[in-house]
Amino acid sequence: MSISFENVTYTYMPKTPYQRTAIQNINLTIQNGEFVGIIGHTGSGKSTLVQHMNGLITPTSGHVRVEGIDLKDKNQAARDARRRVGMVFQYPEHQLFEETIYQDIAFGPKNLSIPEEQIESRVRRAMDFVGLDFATFKDRSPFNLSGGQMRRVAIAGVIALEPAYLVLDEPAAGLDPRGRDEIFGQIVKLHQQTDTTVILVSHNMEDVARFATRVLVMNGGQITLDGPPEDIFTHGREELTAAGLDVPPLTALIDKLQAKGLAISNTALTAEAAAREISKAIRGRTHAQ
Numbered sequence: 001m002s003i004s005f006e007n008v009t010y011t012y013m014p015k016t017p018y019q020r021t022a023i024q025n026i027n028l029t030i031q032n033g034e035f036v037g038i039i040g041h042t043g044s045g046k047s048t049l050v051q052h053m054n055g056l057i058t059p060t061s062g063h064v065r066v067e068g069i070d071l072k073d074k075n076q077a078a079r080d081a082r083r084r085v086g087m088v089f090q091y092p093e094h095q096l097f098e099e100t101i102y103q104d105i106a107f108g109p110k111n112l113s114i115p116e117e118q119i120e121s122r123v124r125r126a127m128d129f130v131g132l133d134f135a136t137f138k139d140r141s142p143f144n145l146s147g148g149q150m151r152r153v154a155i156a157g158v159i160a161l162e163p164a165y166l167v168l169d170e171p172a173a174g175l176d177p178r179g180r181d182e183i184f185g186q187i188v189k190l191h192q193q194t195d196t197t198v199i200l201v202s203h204n205m206e207d208v209a210r211f212a213t214r215v216l217v218m219n220g221g222q223i224t225l226d227g228p229p230e231d232i233f234t235h236g237r238e239e240l241t242a243a244g245l246d247v248p249p250l251t252a253l254i255d256k257l258q259a260k261g262l263a264i265s266n267t268a269l270t271a272e273a274a275a276r277e278i279s280k281a282i283r284g285r286t287h288a289q
């Protein structure tokens, strides 16, 4: 069970003076249950890559397959495969349009002709996941909410489709740190509790370091690094610099402490792990004195 790319190249506006190849010869397999973070500077091809995953765009050459089914095909199996991949775009709240929150979240499942009696339970589950109380919010207009709450409704609309794969393109863009933590907390919960495969595009190294189990670094339309975050941020420095990216702030802090002579491991990716490593190193130094 996977999403796979085989030699995928995509060119915008081919055979015109504006032709632009956004991704080139991508070979990639994402297995079920992974939490993949995709990082790269502006224009490196992240959005173009992920928009292939539900057939929103089809490769200029090559193949994208979901569970072995080529998304280019026009048959029912390909339509079903595309539906297994839920997509949350940047600023998803711009896609809200129904009168009530219930109707907005129910819109996708209704379109899939899910039986009415199942729709309410899907909406309830999706609202529960994003932390919106069903009774309090179901009849409210989605337009009288805070930015963070609107975003939660939009994400709930995708979760209600119960996708096996959830692709999120900068889901926390424009939110304050609390809003970011809430959104990511919900995504992590979904990943852990339902085994949904998550593919997260982000500019923010710290978010990727904290949440992803696998990191893809994109540069010039290609994947230049692919591995667990602790490897990428320790052994992939050259490629990160070439891609115009910095290491997460915690890794930079540990680098500085190492430069000052503290014997400390630089694999910590969360504040808690860094605090543990730092106190261990300080204890070690005190004992040695």
Ligand SMILES: Nc1ncnc2c1ncn2[C@@H]1O[C@H](COP(=O)(O)OP(=O)(O)OP(=O)(O)O)[C@@H](O)[C@H]1O
Residues within 6 Å of the ligand: 012, 013, 020, 021, 022, 040, 041, 042, 043, 044, 045, 046, 047, 048, 049
């Ligand atoms: N609709 C389009 N028409 C023409 N060129 C496009 C279009 N969308 C993207 N491109 C070009 O394709 C390349 C890759 O863009 P893409 O949006 O995939 O990158 P990205 O890494 O997601 O960038 P960002 O972080 O800014 O969202 C860029 O050079 C971009 O200018």
